Amino acid sequence: MRQEIINDIKKEYQKKRLRSKAELQMRRTELYEMLPEIKTIDNTISKLSLEVSRLAFTRPANFEKKMEDCRVTINELREEKKSILEKRKIPDIYLKEVHSCSKCSDTGYVDGKMCSCYKQLLINELYNISGLGQLLEKENFDTFDLSKFDDAKYGNEKMSQRENMKQVFRAALHYTDNFHKSNKNLLFYGGTGLGKTFTCNCIAKELMGKGIVVLYQTAFRMFETISEHKFNRSAESYENKDNYSMIYNADLLIIDDLGSESINSFTNTELFNILNSRMINNKKTIVSTNLSLEKMSEIYSDRIISRIMSTYGMIKFFGKDIRTR
Template sequence: MALKNYQYNKILRDYDNRQLEAKHELDLRMENAYGKIPALKEIDDEIVTCAINSAREMLTGNEDALNTLKEVARGAEKRRSELLKANGYPEDFLKLRYQCPDCKDTGYIGNEKCHCFKQAIVDIVYSQSNMKEAISRENFSNFSLDFYAETYIEPSLNMTPRENIVRVVEECKRYINDFESNRGNLLLYGNTGVGKTFLANCIAKELLDKAFTVIYLTAFQLFDILEKNKFGRGEDNFESQSQFEYILDCDLLIIDDLGTELNNSFVNVQLYLCINERLLRNKSTIISTNLSLDNINSLYSERVFSRIASNFSLLKIVGEDIRLKKLF
């Protein structure tokens, strides 16, 4: 995905700040530990000396001396871990703690961008701070079954709203657990205010925590980008082309409130292309909508409905409008 120079530089500065912060926090922990356990400083000095001597021996090619130094260093590290543990500290207390252990807060693994760098691009290009705020509130820790009645049977499902939402949540958690090996798709549908967007955000948070790239767009936002990609010119078109490519290639695309956009032939064609291309790339999509299956079938093309019906798990959510229940 193309970034403007200032955007790219901002990401790099963020990584520099992460590394500086990690080093500063390590320095504070070292000061604390050395003050309480003076022997730790001697062990760390021994480890540093071994590292310096090992570098020299590598240049001379003296394998025997190099192996001996490695053994000495391993012994020193073991003594350090035991000493920390004996004094109530975790064994990794004197090691750098990275926000992303995979790339060690560099943004790259080898010559490839790390997943955290890719998500940083998503956050900038799609200005997803709103999603991050949403998932801090709307996640499984804050999900409550209390808003779903267990006093009546929903005729279309032959179960209570409470029984149904338990089933839906279990399916969503199974979807998360199987995501790496089975890139499935979900259609969350039901009346207004029954928790469809909330559940989509729950899934987004869990997958972001697992280092997958996630893009959240309302249907209106999605088709606005697709329109600019199709008809835009100049710099705006370059930007929308970049956005379009990442829409097709991110691990999970969430399309919220399908059906609220102005429906026309362009929307039908672009929705089909988006869904179909992501299926071909084995990328996952979650769609939430207030529309019934019959409404989807009548509003969108047969090809769109066919792709959804045959490739998405259809999860209907029933109940009263939670937003109204919270007000009263």
């Protein structure tokens, strides 16, 4: 998946470079029509440069003297060209390639390292395909506000909602910091309005910022994508195809609101296939659900539950719905 994205970006850079070459060619043609003497100068410079290479290669008698003569003439011609352009107030840049990134000249790399423009393109691309888009501007670790959560001890729980969210926050940060090191999956469970989706978004944004491919889907949407792919393949859109492939291939899949789909043997089988295949391929998954663990084990097959119980870190959300506070 990542390779496909990177290939797309490389193509994009190639297009940019071709475009700036073509634009330069157009400016040059325009200038030559306006000032034919510039064309003559340029042609002479090219010929002389060729002559310099030829001399260096064949080394005839007196070649050093001949080369020096060529160089002097080339410099004189360049000066002449410069003064003609200056008189006409034509900027220098007019005869140079203009790149959208001057740091890497639209190659994407500076000294063998990813240029900042490349990183930004990669992040934008990841946002586009993540299914989250603009939402992440508002929902990220920087906007995680613990004061929204109640500080009084909650029901039979050992701590307050706020204390719990502090732990959730730490666990989420630890997860993103160690994404490549651990092969842990996460299950977020607890009632609605407790910050589960928000926490998923924080993790998604943080990881995408590091160039990791994330797909966020509600369970409802995910099973729609799958049915479309399986039962309506002839009319399936490219977007659906990509989404389907991402469900299996994204570095991190976030399935939000598990239990919101219509639950039947089809969804049960597909869910198992997804969780299992991702596990085998060492791809990570976060599942978030409003269901309790007891309810989950009633609804989903034993093999799904045993996969989740054995390889997922359980993170419980409890307390009051913050949207009604």
